[in-house]
Amino acid sequence: VHLVQSGAEVKKPGASVKVSCKASGYTFLIYGINWVRQAPGHGPEWMGWISPYSGHTNYAQNFQDRVTMTTDTSTSTAYMDLRSLTSDDTAIYYCARDSPGAGGVDFWGQGTLVSVSS
Amino acid sequence: DIVLTQTPLSSPVTLGQPASISCRSSQSLVNSDGNTYLSWLHQRPGQPPRLLIYQISNRFSGVPDRFSGSGAGTDFTLRISRVEAEDVGVYYCAQATHFPQTFGQGTKVEIK
Numbered sequence: 025v026h027l028v029q030s031g032a033e034v035k036k037p038g039a040s041v042k043v044s045c046k047a048s049g050y051t052f053l054i055y056g057i058n059w060v061r062q063a064p065g066h067g068p069e070w071m072g073w074i075s076p077y078s079g080h081t082n083y084a085q086n087f088q089d090r091v092t093m094t095t096d097t098s099t100s101t102a103y104m105d106l107r108s109l110t111s112d113d114t115a116i117y118y119c120a121r122d123s124p125g126a127g128g129v130d131f132w133g134q135g136t137l138v139s140v141s142s
Numbered sequence: 143d144i145v146l147t148q149t150p151l152s153s154p155v156t157l158g159q160p161a162s163i164s165c166r167s168s169q170s171l172v173n174s175d176g177n178t179y180l181s182w183l184h185q186r187p188g189q190p191p192r193l194l195i196y197q198i199s200n201r202f203s204g205v206p207d208r209f210s211g212s213g214a215g216t217d218f219t220l221r222i223s224r225v226e227a228e229d230v231g232v233y234y235c236a237q238a239t240h241f242p243q244t245f246g247q248g249t250k251v252e253i254k
Contacts, residue, residue, distance in 0.1 A: 126196035127179025128238035
């Protein structure tokens with residue numbers, strides 16, 4: 025199982041960022057994809073989940089109004105779009121495969137650093 | 143949201159000696175299906191977290207048997223029987239019983 029994410033981004037406050045996560049080594053349709061972020065010096069924070077099979081999403085309340093998660097099943101790629109960025113959104117963003125049998129997530133992408141600064 | 147409180151926040155350990163980390167939940171983590179979705183993750187500097195233990199005590203694929211998990215309800219423990227140099231980093235407990243998934247604040251394990 026491999027989850028390979030897009031490269032680091034630098035954004036201005038108020039901008040949007042779109043992070044990609046290309047999956048390989050397993051059947052993409054079967055497992056959900058979670059997005060988790062980690063601010064410098066902090067623990068992980070779960071942002072939401074998408075089912076590649078149905079497109080159904082479930083977002084954490086903190087991000088409900090400004091995040092969109094999508095997938096492209098033809099390329100086994102998941103995307104996370106976060107709008108109206110502020111400096112508080114500076115963090116490493118991870119995609120992580122759902123692990124429904126175990127609960128939570130099992131395999132993680134390498135992370136994408138998003139820096140928001142004027 | 144469920145709050146997971148880990149103790150200690152920092153744990154200096156001697157190579158070859160045991161280590162133990164506690165995780166306490168603000169609510170019971172027993173799911174309506176009878177399972178308890180409490181897991182432990184390990185994060186080395188500059189790397190993503192890696193799953194170690196799921197459903198309290200099940201070691202994930204490839205995880206050495208020096209790692210073990212125990213507990214029930216709201217109180218859980220991760221034990222390392224003999225700490226090795228590669229075990230340094232930050233350990234997180236995480237719960238997926240209640241929406242949204244939440245993580246503990248982390249325990250940093252370092253070698254004395």
